[in-house]
Structures are given as C-alpha cells and as structure tokens.
Amino acid sequence: MRGPRPRAKILLAQSQAQFLNQWMPLPFNVATHLDTAIRAAAKALGLTDQGFESEVRVADPANGDFQANGALAFAKRAKQNPRALAQQIVDLLGALQTDFDLTLAGPGFINFRLKPAALLGWLQAYGSAQDLQNGAASARQGQTWIVDYSSPNTAKQMHVGHLRSAVIGEAICRLLAFSGAKVIRDNHIGDWGTQFGKLIWAHKRHLDPAALATDPLEEFERLYKVGNTAADADPSVLEEARHELVRLQDGDSTNLEIWKEINDVSLAAFQQIYDQLGIKFDVTLGESFYNDKVPRVYRELSESGLAEESGGALVVFHDEHPRFSRNAERPNPFMVRKGDGASGYASTDLATALYRAENFHAHGIVIVTDFRQTDHFEQLFLTVKKWFAAKKYRLPELHHVIFGAVTGDDGKALRTRDGGTIKLKELLGEAEERAYALVTEKTPDLPEAERRTIARTIGISSVQYADLSQNRSSNYVFSWEKMLSFEGNTAPYLLYAVTRVRSIFRKASLNPAEPPVGSATAPESLQEISLARKLVKFPDAIQLATNTLRPHFLGLYLYELAGEFSGFYAADKVIVDDAAVRARRLLLCHRTLIVLETGLHLLGLRTLERM
C-alpha cells in the first residue's frame, strides 16, 4: 500500500508550496523524474523545439547519483557555451533542491545527489516486492510480447550450447513481464527437419527396444547417427531416407506415429531440464505446426512482387541492402522455397511471424538465438517489414536477441553432431554435486536433506548466472571452472547476501514480511548512505536491462548492491540497543532483501533462506 510519505514532519519549516510538493512521493524511477523536470526547464528556455534531450543517467557515485549531459550535446549543435547553458537550466530547477544537491561540473555536466531525507522517502514509499512491481509495470502495460527461445531440435539431447538461449530467454521474459507486458513463451522446436528421414529409416531397421526403454533420447540419438552414417556410405540408403521423409510429409500413418513418438519423448526430456531452470512455456509451436501455413506465404510474397523465381526456387532480394542485393558479388537471397519445391526454415519463419502477429496480436517479437543466424534474421525481418507493409498488416517490433557461441578449447562453436560435447543434464548434475561438496564444507551442521536442497539451488543458479553475468554478445570457451565458479560476481555471492539479511531477521525474531521500520530515520553513516543510494537505482537497472534486452545489466547491478550490503554489514551492526539506529538499519536490510530477491527472480534464479 502506497500512501502519503511520512516525510511531512521534516518539512514543517519549509514553505507551503514545497510542503504540498513533498506530499507527492518521489517517483519510482528517479532518473525519469529528473528527465521530466529538465525537459520542462528546457521548454521554458525554448530549447525543446530544437531537439534538446536531457540525457539523464546514473552517475559515478563520486560525482553524484544521477547526471544530465544534455547541455553538452545541445550546446555543440547550437554553437553555445555548454557550461552557461547548463547553468541556465540549473537556475530553473529550484524545485528539485528539496530532494537533491545540484552541482555543475566540467564542461557542463549537471550532477544530482539525493539528500538523505529523499533517500529515506524513496525507501519508505517502495516497501514490498509488490511496490517494486507496481512501480515498474507501467512501461509495457497492455502490450503482448512473444519470446521465442530455447527452441532445440527434437530427437537430440540438449547440450551446453543450448543453455544460453534458455537462460537468457527466460530472463528476458521475466523482465518484459515485470514491465507490464503480457508475455507468451514460445518454444519453437525443430520438429520437422530432414533429419527425420534418416531417423525413421534407422528406427524401422535398427531400433533397440531395451535401450528405448532405458533412455529413449539416447537411443534416438544413436539411431540418427546410424542413419546418417549409412546414408553417407550408401546412396541407396540416402534415397530411402528421402523417401521416408516424403511419406512422413504426405501423412503416412506409420511414419507419423514414429515421428510423434520421437517428439513426445524429446519434449518430456526437455521438460526435465526446463523444470530445473524454472522455465514453463506457454506454447510449443514447432516447425511442423507451420507446415500448412507456408502456401499462403508463397502466394502473398509472389502477389506482392517481393519474391521471384530464380533457378526454380522462390527467393527474395533486398537490393537496397548491399549484402542481400542481387547485385552483390556473390548474391545471398532469402530462400523462401527451394528449387525442388520443399519449404525451408525461411518460409517457416515467415509463416511464424504472420501467425504471431495475427493470432497473438503481438506488439513485439523477440527471438533468441546464437550469432550465426544473424544474416538469416536480418533477411527475415526485412522481408516481413515489406510483406506486412504491402498487405497492410500491423507490424510488431522485431528483435533478434543474439548471443555468442559456447566454444571448445579450439575456439570453435560446439556442435551437437561432433559428439563428446557436454550434455546439459550432466552439466546441471555436476553443478549440484560441486555445490553439495561446498555446502557440506561450509555448513556441516545442517541436515543432509537441507544441504541437498541448498546445493540444488546453488548449483543451478551458478550455471544460470554464469550466462547472465556477462554481456551476451561475446563467445566464450566452455570450462567447468567458469560455469561452476563460486567467487566474485557469481550466484553464491548474491545468494549469500540474501541469506545474511534473512539471518538478521531470524536473529531478531522478526518477520521479514512485516519489518518494524515505520519509525526509521534517514541513513547516516557512510555505508548506510552508500547502500541507500544504490537501492534507489534499482528501477534504472531494470529499465536498462529490459530496454536493451541485456539481462547482465541487472546482474551487474545486483552484484554491486550485494557488495554495498556486505560493506554495510561489516561496518554497521544492525541488532543494537539504540532503537532509532536499529530501525533505520533494519529498513535498509529489508529493502536490500526485497530488491535482491526481486532482481534475482527476474533473472530466473531461486533464492534461499539459508545456505
């Protein structure tokens, strides 16, 4: 419940105008609040029409809490003195001075430092996870976003290379939902590829029923290899495999049954992994689902003149784009239909885009894949934009969320068919084991069952966070040490901070859901102030991570917040006799707890009571 803020009494001595002003809570997102105020000042100065932007951002703590850099860029364009211009703006920001210390620095930076009373006001105003949610939920209210992630091929196990899409995708889903969007998680599985020809061929001839009963996915993988090897060695096998594929596509009941069995088994195995990662898809619309929807794509693209015949195939060029132009040195058209009449992933993806726009009324579509598909999705998006424009369909925002490859020691991307790559199942199991050893070492007194539960959370979180803590666009060499590191910017460090806060509440016999902090006063010590200043920047971290679709910005923020808390924890004791000191420190502890837990849950991690 957000009511009037209990800051009134510190304001009694101030003017009536300021008093009334102070009854308005400082908004959830302080940077946005500053932006609004500066824009108003710029408008008063007549700068808005000339394209003035405030450029408010989080500042280096040494300089302030937020900084506005807009005067610099504007002055350059308008050939004015930036420092003088910044001063004119500052002169109009008098109302902000109740909450902030304003300073002008360097060539024209405007710095804003929150006063302790303003910090207290913000902390009092946003006092529960629900308050944080309410504060953030306006940005994408009423929008529907489709997030297409994980999307493995069936009949194969997921290996470490599949982890990034799942982990990053889930974090993005949660961030979008937190900003108010309705999110539809769509697992666009590869269930209709040519691999099924070879697979069905082998299934009919080399199936081992015992192996199928023990570990069906393992057996399907073996069968695929058998089929692949045989087809490579013998052209007649390849021919038979193609025939099996055609029969499947023509609806042959035996082949359909095998196909369905393979997919059902695969999805059940995938689900075990998803359960561990806390992922639950809303829909699983794989490539087969779009099978009957591609003719419309061919028709509409041809009618609108976007697609053309070329060597028997149906292709789309984008002449305005050097890379996809027909005039390129080596043309790279978007292959909508192959020369032999078969559909490819391009046509499936086009049909998928249309379905998402029409059926889900998507405001935005996010597709999470590795960087190798960059060209494909660029062509897809270019084609979709022209196609939708020609047919007057409403165009959703299209985002390809690209991440780097997970590579082996040779620096080359891991591929399923190379064999010997680490299976996701094994990775998660190993993570749990290593975490268990550590838990047992650190907290041997906890009962075995609890140590197991804790180890599960720590192990899985560590693996998830290994992907979320770094900028998604870079490649990395897979290593156990990296995935299961427990020091530095890692999940255990963050989870540890959470358990230390909870421990304080336990020690004081207080319920963290109902912290007695109504009488808390403004932060005083260096560490208290530093922690409070960090807490107030949570909305900015959320916004940055969501707008850029880069969850690591939130991870970095949480790591820094946990660091501030650790410094505070070491310096300032919370459970002390002085009731005033105690209340104001408990407030900081509690707000740290809700921000950390909310943030970690947004990244898809689970948190712990103790560890």
Place this chain on the structure above:
RNA sequence: GGAUCUGUAGCUCAAUUGGAUAGAGCACUUGGCUUCGAACCAAGGGGUCGGGGGUUCGAGUCCCUCCAGAUCCGCCA
C-alpha cells in the same frame, strides 16, 4: 573472395550504447572473526583498451586501414 561479429590487467569478464581519473573477481601482498553468518570485509601493486590514422569540447565505444580469431555466404535449421 565478400560480409558480420570479437579483440580491454597474468587469467575470466564489466564499462548504462559518445561522457568526467577504464572498473570487478581470480591469482599475488597486507590487515580484520570470544562481537548480527569470514561463501565476508578493508587496503595495495598490476593497463600503449590488438596496431596505426581520422571525426570533436570529449573515443574502449563512431569512421578508415592493417593484424589475429570466430561465423555466415541458394536448397540442414
């Protein structure tokens, strides 16, 4: 051959997308537990941001060029 991405401390990574003195962790050195959990904290050394040139008040970030690696380039997705 063309295109895209990557290159930051010995190692693994950040840097709010053009902002102020490039920051963390690991490793190394030093100090801190009879005091709310030391899976922690405090402090120290360590950098021609791959090389070179350019754009401007300001560049790790943008442009050009060279070097190194990865990836893609009409029918597997």
